Amino acid sequence: MSASTLWIADDPIAKAVFPVWGGTAELLLTEPSAIEEAERSLAADLAAVGAACSRFRSDSELSAVNAAAGKPVAVSPLFLDFLTVALGAAAATAGAVDPTCGSALVALGYDRDYGLLRERDARRDSGSGRHRAPDPSAPAAVVGALAPDPGASALRPVAGWRVVEVDEAHSTVRVPDGVLLDFGATAKARAADRAAHRLAAEFGCGVLVNLSGDISIAGRAPSEGWPVRAADGALTGPDDPGQTVAVYDGGVATSGTTTRTWRQGDRTVHHIVVPETGDTAPVHWQTASAIAASCVDANTLTTAAIVRGARALPFLFGTGCPMRLVGADGGITLLSGWPTDEETLR
């Protein structure tokens, strides 16, 4: 963990950065004196979320639900909260953002943390890993990492979010045997929202929580807003393609088809699944960025945009949320008040 101070106009901002879930957590506060305590609190928050909701931890509640072979599983209020959010995103998008996509992701080869996926691709490139025995010290999800790709023949429609049974009175969750939940479309966003609002209330200041690109803002923003860059690709520097806008509340998220990819057989696939096919979404938008009332809302929109392509436009526009959509051809579509500036037209 490390903390530093920066300025937004005349406002001092404290910033802490630490690794989490294979990515990076950034915490920014308008009250610098609170940064160390807030950082510890955020880290504890995220550890609890990982223990409940990670698909890549064999000891998580999510893994227990997925492995229960159709039996109900007792879960924590934290898990129920994240499941409720995931089901809400599915309902809001008529199933475009579906938490039962876990089995489809596994069929596509996404059966471990993304960093480990890239390592597998590298080993296949070198031809060194095809017959290597599994590492017994690896996490459970990684055992069998060198099994061949199941191939496109294994792809099938996902079961759909309505198969998830929630018994709130008994705090249990049941999914049919073979259905695998995955909270990838909403979990980081929900974690960012929860943390940002809790820290803003606790410390009485403006807060920005950024979990590997899922950004939530709470409390009083700096006078000129939080300058947030929406990157159009994997490169996230200020001179790389994208646009910086001032955001004052809510959440910001970006989904894309070009940066979080891996190989399945002789094709490249990405992590966003079309529920009706179980296959990776066709590339209509390279990236979709949204600003909404919460990071969950923003990420719901950006994921729906990738899943549905141009057909999502009426829905996206109907929400009134500012969006920046970068097409496969590089064309940029701005919705509902996303600012236009010279950088966009450059």
Add this chain to the structure above:
Amino acid sequence: MAATFVFTTVISRSAHSDDTSATTTGSSGTAQQNPPASPGAPAPSNGAAAPSGPAPSAALVTKPTTSGTASSPKSTSGSTAAPAPHPTSSAAPVAGTTHAPQPQPSTTPAVKPPVTQPTTTSAPPVATTSSSKHG
């Protein structure tokens, strides 16, 4: 050096119009869109948010540059929101028409916009949102 053509389409609500079509200025022909009520789902909508009220107006701005490499148009998911770019040597825009998304039955969106609209800024970014998420 090959030219890069970037189309920018701006879609926003028009406060004084209930017209369901919108004019687009661009460098290529006509595009039409007839989207379904839900976000493109094959199944019927279960109350997903849909636009209501005045139809959006759209403006297409073409800005050719002389740096970088021209990207080839690619569309794999049906109709497109904007005409595909034509990498010709002419930078002068030619009037065309894009039919904006049709208004849908009014429902309450489950997804809500921010309280305050984002604005332009020249300040250096303090955070970046990108699709290169991990975990």
